[in-house]
Amino acid sequence: MVDVKKFEVDNPPVTPPEPGRDSxxxxxxxxxxxxxxxxxxxxxxxxxxxxxxxxxxxxxxxxxxxFGLSWGEVQVLSSIRYGGAPYQSTPGRLASQLGLSSGAMTARLDKMEEAGLIRRLRDPDDRRGVLIELTESGRELWETTIAVQAEKEALVQATLTERDQDRLNDLLRRLVLAFTREYGAVPKRHVGG
Incomplete structure (x- = not known):
């Protein structure tokens, strides 16, 4: 596993492409x-x-x-983080959010617990229940991964003015709303990991 405290992000600066024809x-x-x-x-x-x-x-x-993560693992980390402090969820809630069976969720959580990304705690409100909590290592790895990806996505900012970005967001939002109204939301798909 990557020691995120010692890891330094070294992505080259983003250079916007020259305007022209594309594929x-x-x-x-x-x-x-x-x-x-x-x-x-x-x-x-x-x-x-x-x-x-x-x-x-x-x-x-x-x-x-x-960072040695799978899509499935980052989905779990993101779902827990999305829920806010204290960064806990239940296996059932995570399985529902990610469109997984309870067995697939258990297998994914076992692997993540073994890697030190999450820990299982007793649910104080349910004697039979378990809470899944991000470890400090899991939270740091998620934050580092997100930061590295954000640097790559900075190409949007380097290529488009703020006005262009706002306009593109508005146009894409309209398309998303129109397509989901017409054809429905995209169902959650199991992502391996």
Whole structure:
């Protein structure tokens, strides 16, 4: 496990890309030749969202690998942290939040407890219950991982003005609301780990 007290983040400074054509422009050029009635604006937006999703997911995967974490483990740490101080939850609540069976949740928690990221405590309000609590090591590792990923995502700030960021957030929010109204929210999926 990484000693986060001694770990120094050493990500190179972010340089915004030069404006120009991207891989989506090249793809659309071919598709417009093959399908002249294609709505290039819509296709360009959807394709760019997909490209960004894949690239950002890769940066997340690289960050987690750097710290020896799985997606499943970071989901547990994030869920507990999201709940606020004292950074505790129940196995049942975590399983529900993450869309896992109780057996899968138990296996994940066993592994995380063995790694020193969480600890199990007796629930003072339920003699049979257990609380899952972040350890200091788990909290520090989560914070370091988030900080490293935030540095990678600073490319947004380096590339777009604040006004552009606000506008893009507004536009993406509208699309998220429209798609979830039309097609429903994306169900929680089990993420390995």
């Amino acid at each position: 989506v422009d090249e793809k659309l050029e071919v598709w417009l030749r093959e399908i002249p009635e294609l709505d290039a604006r819509t296709e360009g937006i959807v394709d760019r969202i997909n490209v960004l999703q894949r690239v950002i997911r890769k940066t997340h995967d690289d960050t987690l690998e750097q």
